[in-house]
Amino acid sequence: MDACCRIADINLQPEVELAKLIDETGATGAIASLTGITRQKNASGKTVIALRLDHHPRLTLNSMREIAQAAAQRFTLTAVHVVHRCGEVTAGDPIVFVAAASAHRKASMAAADYIMDRLKTEAFFWKCEFTASGGRWVEPTSDDYASAANWTDQNGGN
């Protein structure tokens, strides 16, 4: 199985990605998808105008592939898509899309969740959030780290 990973410098259309994955996967049992939308309010309640997403020219895609392939193996996926925006992302626009296909729903859901947790803390993206008072670089929260760390427990996370 090929993990299909992509960094999208313009429009990310979750519906197009989902259609592609369903097309690829054939008669598998279940497909779980997660779409992240750029929030219009940040953690302090300020209005976000846009984000700028920096990435590394080579390591970012490598990190996405490594995460997707680990998920494919761990959850016996039949297909997996990970698409992440880069560049300027307007508030309200999709920023990330993850979909996983498996014979079993709980496995496909766990895979999508696992990928998203690891993307947040391990994929090489840097997010600068622009509000009326300028730009601010975002870092993972302690919740993000805790959620990602769950998957390294023996029980496979929460």
Add this chain to the structure above:
Amino acid sequence: MDACCRIADINLQPEVELAKLIDETGATGAIASLTGITRQKNASGKTVIALRLDHHPRLTLNSMREIAQAAAQRFTLTAVHVVHRCGEVTAGDPIVFVAAASAHRKASMAAADYIMDRLKTEAFFWKCEFTASGGRWVEPTSDDYASAANWTDQNGGN
């Protein structure tokens, strides 16, 4: 928030449903979707040609709405879509689509999972599976019942 529930007697296109929900929900944080595809092999490994899905003319949609609204309240959703096929469904075709939007990813995922668990055990659909040896009516497995029962525990399921 309106729970958008529908019984589709022809083509169910998960990508179209996802696009509609994203459009509706505006700048919410996360959207989780689950697509169920009609399996080409049944539990005993026989090739499934098609399913016939019977439903009740009124109670089925009511049961879908009740489940979707319970999820919306329980998981603070900003939008929810539940679409279920009826009639003849060819193996390999989508049979059910659930999507939930919420400020938080874990809530939207839990909501989609909750809806799917309850659809399997409570929504008024009856599935007859056709193989080379004829039709066979499907019933929920003990796993299906156990999975749905989890949500009535105080901790809100697994």
Add this chain to the structure above:
Amino acid sequence: MKLIFFGKLSDMIAPSLEFGKPAPGMTIRMLRDLLSERYPQSADDVLSGRLKTVVEDRLVGDETLLDGVEVVEFLPPVSGG
């Protein structure tokens, strides 16, 4: 009184049938017993604790009286999703 059957019961008995006027004092439980005798191949399903019975779009219990009831619907365990 009309009886409507869903799922496997629609194959085993009929999608619907005309039962005639129920005897005074007849309950859902008595109707289920009667159907299980008349359609022995469906007995397990008609008597199952998982069978739901519906009158005027509401689930009704076994002790419900059938006097004046026009339609009873029989819903075996569902299998959606």
Add this chain to the structure above:
Amino acid sequence: MKLIFFGKLSDMIAPSLEFGKPAPGMTIRMLRDLLSERYPQSADDVLSGRLKTVVEDRLVGDETLLDGVEVVEFLPPVSGG
């Protein structure tokens, strides 16, 4: 030797800068100390345990020697998703 900075460090220091030839025996740790002195506003981030350093697309540790190294990349904590 070229230094490349990502995320907040690209704003605090520069997207990239030419450092010159590293002194013999110089390590990543020594380079980080030096940057923290030269760019005090970035000291917390340059010295943070969460900062990753990369040479030839591989993560390298603090004791790595810089002799012959052409590019070092500095990756602060990521924030994707």
